[in-house]
Each structure stands twice: as C-alpha cells, then as structure tokens.
Amino acid sequence: xxxxSQHPSRVICKSGTSVxxxxxxxxxQATTMFWYRxxxxxxxxxxxxxxxxxxxxxxxxxxKDKFLINHASLTLSTLTVxxxxxxxxxxxxxxxxLGGGLAEAFFGQGxxxxxx
Amino acid sequence: GNSVTQMEGPVTLSEEAFLxxxxxxxxxGYPSLFWYVQYPGEGLQLLLKxxxxxxxxxxxxxxATYRKETTxxxxxxxxxxxxxxxxxxxxxxxxxxxxxxFGSGTQLTVLP
Numbered sequence: 110x111x112x113x114s115q116h117p118s119r120v121i122c123k124s125g126t127s128v129x130x131x132x133x134x135x136x137x138q139a140t141t142m143f144w145y146r147x148x149x150x151x152x153x154x155x156x157x158x159x160x161x162x163x164x165x166x167x168x169x170x171x172x173k174d175k176f177l178i179n180h181a182s183l184t185l186s187t188l189t190v191x192x193x194x195x196x197x198x199x200x201x202x203x204x205x206x207l208g209g210g211l212a213e214a215f216f217g218q219g220x221x222x223x224x225x
Numbered sequence: 226g227n228s229v230t231q232m233e234g235p236v237t238l239s240e241e242a243f244l245x246x247x248x249x250x251x252x253x254g255y256p257s258l259f260w261y262v263q264y265p266g267e268g269l270q271l272l273l274k275x276x277x278x279x280x281x282x283x284x285x286x287x288x289a290t291y292r293k294e295t296t297x298x299x300x301x302x303x304x305x306x307x308x309x310x311x312x313x314x315x316x317x318x319x320x321x322x323x324x325x326x327f328g329s330g331t332q333l334t335v336l337p
Contacts, residue, residue, distance in 0.1 A: 113268065143324060152229070153314070153327040202268065214325065216269040
C-alpha cells in the first residue's frame with residue numbers, strides 16, 4: 110500500500126513554544142489529509158480535514174488558531190501546535206487519501222508530543 | 226451524531242484461540258465500516274472493510290460482517306497467532322469528506 114511518513118515521531122518542548130509536525134505522502138498525491146489526536150486509552154479524535162490549496166475544516170471544539178494546519182502541496186501537510194501547554198501533550202496522527210468517495214486513507218506513524 | 230463503541234481491552238489469549246472483538250455503531254445514514262490494526266511503533270493499517278449491509282470483509286484470517294439489523298461489525302479470527310498482537314480499531318466512514326470515526330481501540334496480546 111501507499112506510504113505516509115510523519116515526522117517527528119517524538120518531540121518534547123517547553124510550555125509556550127510552538128511545534129511543527131509534518132505529514133508526507135511518499136508515493137502518491139493526497140488530495141485530502143486528516144489530523145487526529147489520541148489520548149491514552151481513548152479513540153482517535155478527528156481534529157481537522159484539509160484539502161490541498163484550501164483552508165482546513167476544523168471539528169467543533171478544536172481551536173484553529175492554536176492548531177495551525179497547512180496543506181500547501183499534494184504531498185505535504187503540516188500541523189503546528191502554537192504556544193503549547195502541558196494539556197496539549199498527546200499522540201497526533203495524520204492520514205492521507207487519494208481522491209474522494211471510498212478511497213482508502215493511509216496513516217502516518219504518529220507523533221508523541223510532550224509539553225513540559 | 227456518528228459513533229463507534231468497541232469492546233474494551235486489553236484482551237489476552239493463548240495462541241490458536243478464537244478471537245472476537247465486538248463493535249457496534251450509531252450513524253445517521255449508511256456508513257462504510259472498517260477494522261484497522263496498529264502494530265507497536267507503527268501507524269494504523271487497514272485490515273478489512275465492508276461497504277454495505279451483509280458484506281463480509283476478510284483479510285489475513287480475520288473476518289467481519291456488516292450487520293445492519295444489529296448495527297454491528299464484530300471482528301473474528303478462528304486461530305490467533307503471537308504476531309496478531311496489536312491494537313485493533315473499529316471505524317466508520319460517512320459524510321461528504323468520508324472522514325473516519327473511530328472506536329476506542331482494543332489491545333490484543335497473544336501468548337505463545
């Protein structure tokens with residue numbers, strides 16, 4: 110299957126700093142990318158959906174000014190956690206999909222963010 | 226809204242045991258249903274899917290049948306192996322962007 114690479118896999122940052130997470134589709138062009146957040150022993154919660162070249166659509170309760178999403182090309186989406194706080198510590202996972210309809214979504218390995 | 230309720234884990238089985246992981250869903254409409262697997266240190270991988278009622282998805286010895294009458298999509302395998310140890314997520318897809326709604330995940334450990 111197609112490969113989605115997410116980087117970094119782990120990051121520790123200080124409170125108040127910003128962290129950027131990259132999600133790349135390595136061997137296909139992703140028209141749509143999704144960002145999820147997973148708390149320990151809980152489900153993956155969809156944060157936002159982004160289409161290349163347009164603004165991301167955020168789920169209810171997700172602060173768009175805090176979680177900045179950029180999908181500037183068909184192979185790269187970035188999630189920037191701005192002014193991070195300890196409560197932002199979580200596991201963030203991206204997925205990328207080629208086309209619409211029932212096209213399969215491929216997932217990155219996830220990023221473990223710890224804010225100290 | 227849409228939701229997926231998944232059997233809580235962790236589940237520990239001996240090799241060659243029979244596996245069932247229950248999954249039920251609530252959806253406004255007719256969703257597609259999926260099982261994803263996450264091996265340690267890796268991303269989620271699609272295990273199997275079903276797109277309409279009574280469809281059976283199967284892969285690597287795992288099976289799940291889309292039951293509309295009971296709104297269920299239970300995952301089964303007749304004889305598990307140590308290599309099946311992973312976290313399993315049930316999910317549904319619905320909506321214009323076909324985004325996925327996940328269950329909470331079930332940790333499976335298979336002992337030799």
